[in-house]
Amino acid sequence: METLQLPFIYKQNKDLKDSIKHHFFSWLHLVDQPAVKIYRGFGNGKTLIVHGSMLRRSALPRTKYRTSIWLNLLGLIRLFLVRPYPHATMRIQAGGQTIYTQADLDGYFRAEVPVVEPLPSGWHVVQVQCVAQESGEETVVAEGKGAILIPHQAGFxxxxxxxxxxxxxxxxxxxxxxxxxxxxxxxxxxxxxxxxxxxxxxxxxxxxxxxxxxxxxxxxxxxxxxxxxxxxxxxxxxxxxxxxxxxxxxxxxxxxxxxxxxxxxxxxxxxxxxxxxxxxxxxxxxxxxxxxxxxxxxxxxxxxxxxxxxxxxxxxxxxxxxxxxxxxxxxxxxxxxxxxxxxxxxxxxxxxxxxxx
Structure with a gap:
């Protein structure tokens, strides 16, 4: 009788583990691939603050809200199952400028983008891309859009x-x-x-x-x-x-x-x-x-x-x-x-x- 080789058994176990993991993440509405999460930023006449998190596992936006305690518990747990993408290179486009910054160990990035011409008050769109060098060229790993607030001069x-x-x-x-x-x-x-x-x-x-x-x-x-x-x-x-x-x-x-x-x-x-x-x-x-x-x-x-x-x-x-x-x-x-x-x-x-x- 033929004896199964260890590498074959290992591959079967790994494939099964990956399959279970994939279905578990799908059930929790988690995406196990790189994603850029941009938080609302703020700026003035000189600088725009752009910040966010680079993630290698992220949660899809919740679209249904029910009173089930069980579903609410799962909805919260998945927010803490995200995983950062540490030290990623981020390309930021804001206010007509393009700059690069690096995410920290927790995947968080924050950059101060200099303003060439002051922007009007209100919300402005910014774009952020995670890029990697391949064969001397930049490849976009993930990208996203966010918003920055330029406040008007208010009473307070x-x-x-x-x-x-x-x-x-x-x-x-x-x-x-x-x-x-x-x-x-x-x-x-x-x-x-x-x-x-x-x-x-x-x-x-x-x-x-x-x-x-x-x-x-x-x-x-x-x-x-x-x-x-x-x-x-x-x-x-x-x-x-x-x-x-x-x-x-x-x-x-x-x-x-x-x-x-x-x-x-x-x-x-x-x-x-x-x-x-x-x-x-x-x-x-x-x-x-x-x-x-x-x-x-x-x-x-x-x-x-x-x-x-x-x-x-x-x-x-x-x-x-x-x-x-x-x-x-x-x-x-x-x-x-x-x-x-x-x-x-x-x-x-x-x-x-x-x-x-």
Missing amino acids: ACISDIDDTFLVSHSATLLKRLRVLLTRNAHTRQPFEGVVAHYKLLAEANRTDGQTNPFFYVSSSEWNLYDYIVEFSKKNGLPEGVYLLSPLKQLAEVLKTGQGKHMTKFMRIVRILEAYPEQRFILLGDDTQEDPTIYESVVRHFQARIRCVYIRQVYHKNQPKTREILSHVEAMGVPCCYFAHSAEARQHSVESGLTTL
Whole structure:
């Protein structure tokens, strides 16, 4: 009787493994091939910030949102099954310029593209390609298009946290946070009552030429949740804006979601302020984690640039500490509103002259 050779058995096992893997990824709507993910960027008259992630495995956009806990769990898990494409060479075309940059170990890339001629305010299309050298020629591995915001000169711009600032997340309690994250989706998650009305009021305050005040959403949540958060914001009618999140996490780190380094969040806010030196800002956050401390540091460094600080009351144990921090902010001449309900924040915006009803 003929004996099967080891290489043949190995090939059979490998083919079977690859087949199972392929069907599993297809079932989860994962694409196991290179893809460029471009996040919304921002710019001014001198520089355009283009950033994104180069992935070798990515999740297809979700098109159906159901109430099934099982489907919502799978929908979240697949966002943490993405895999980065480290150290890829990226070719960026923006503002009539073409530059090259390299993705980091996590597949994230960020480039500052110099502007030859200032672009008008509004959203502008950028194109990014992953390229490889083959026989002395560039081959496009993957490509994608994204958008960059050039804000108009507004009365103020807004920088807002996400979790527990406008999106109910229970960040202070790990089990509650995981329960809502794992069992709900971008269409079944809830914003705080009245928060959308407040944000719209701020966006449309003193609007000119039909342009709204710009919004920047800065969070410790990971880039894995980018599409999830954008879809939630769109579904609930929040002002369109730029999102700055934290590095990608893998599935083994899902229990640590939303627990990014807060110093990096401070630096992301600083980059926004430095990009618009003539612009004043409103800061919006909550008391579940480090927003009060971060915003106090921002005020210390940019006192004249901050018009107001809004902090939502969510975590009772942090209230004494938060009140003390906000008293320091007010002592520096920046008004604060520490509120339990968005209606209070909205009224404060009117009474302080930031906007009108």
